[in-house]
Amino acid sequence: MPFKIHSFSRSNVSDSIIHTKISNLKGKEILQVSRIGKMLDFILDDGRHILSHLGMTGAWVINKNKIIQKHTHLQFKGESDGKEYYLAYVDPRRFGHMYLYDEKQAQKKLAELGTDMKSPEFTFEYFKRALQKYPERLLKVTLLDQKLFAGSGNYIANEICARGGVLPNRQVKTLKVSEIKKLYNAVHLVLDDSIDSGGATFQGGYQDANGDKGEGVKGLVVFYQKTCQLCQKTPVIKIVLAQRGTYYCPKCQK
Numbered sequence: 293m294p295f296k297i298h299s300f301s302r303s304n305v306s307d308s309i310i311h312t313k314i315s316n317l318k319g320k321e322i323l324q325v326s327r328i329g330k331m332l333d334f335i336l337d338d339g340r341h342i343l344s345h346l347g348m349t350g351a352w353v354i355n356k357n358k359i360i361q362k363h364t365h366l367q368f369k370g371e372s373d374g375k376e377y378y379l380a381y382v383d384p385r386r387f388g389h390m391y392l393y394d395e396k397q398a399q400k401k402l403a404e405l406g407t408d409m410k411s412p413e414f415t416f417e418y419f420k421r422a423l424q425k426y427p428e429r430l431l432k433v434t435l436l437d438q439k440l441f442a443g444s445g446n447y448i449a450n451e452i453c454a455r456g457g458v459l460p461n462r463q464v465k466t467l468k469v470s471e472i473k474k475l476y477n478a479v480h481l482v483l484d485d486s487i488d489s490g491g492a493t494f495q496g497g498y499q500d501a502n503g504d505k506g507e508g509v510k511g512l513v514v515f516y517q518k519t520c521q522l523c524q525k526t527p528v529i530k531i532v533l534a535q536r537g538t539y540y541c542p543k544c545q546k
């Protein structure tokens with residue numbers, strides 16, 4: 293359903309998120325929103341795009357009343373189907389990025405994104421080739437590379453390593469094909485679990501159209517766990533890898 297923008301406002305700290313001038317939006321319509329990993333693409337009726345990368349804690353919220361949540365950085369007032377709505381971008385930690393681009397700029401930006409882990413193009417062959425692109429890198433670092441894997445994130449990368457039975461700090465060149473296969477299957481297990489729990493990700497992430505926060509991810513096996521949920525007995529080890537909290541089970545992962 294198109295959303296016609298009547299007016300908009302932005303927070304005084306939104307400059308760290310919104311990297312382009314936001315202008316000439318009054319009277320424009322958002323025709324369509326699509327999602328590539330953590331990037332949302334709002335297509336406007338004048339051919340421009342609002343690209344919104346959600347970062348770690350970004351979310352779009354739509355509501356009939358003005359959104360007064362803390363950390364609301366951009367808010368549109370407008371209408372859809374004859375009713376008034378507010379559409380807002382909320383991001384407590386401000387790791388998100390937003391751009392208002394013309395068609396050409398938008399396509400260039402979108403082309404920099406990797407294949408969405410949920411899309412049909414995300415095949416085993418793609419996964420293997422993408423991993424092996426940087427043989428010296430540590431597995432988890434590559435799993436977090438948005439230019440290879442759109443839609444990945446810290447908890448997802450941790451959980452893929454756990455369910456794939458591979459330590460996050462293994463160098464990619466040491467992985468056997470059988471291990472890459474297990475990791476590939478793990479991607480689907482992890483993402484299916486996050487979809488079943490309302491698409492909500494741990495520590496923020498996405499909110500549904502009502503602005504309700506999901507209950508968080510169910511079925512986490514190591515991330516923020518004290519005991520590994522795969523073997524149910526080994527204490528989970530936490531390390532910091534590439535500045536991100538990294539969790540693994542020393543028994544289940546090799």
Ligand SMILES: [Zn+2]
Nearest residue numbers: 520523541544
């Ligand atoms: Zn375990």
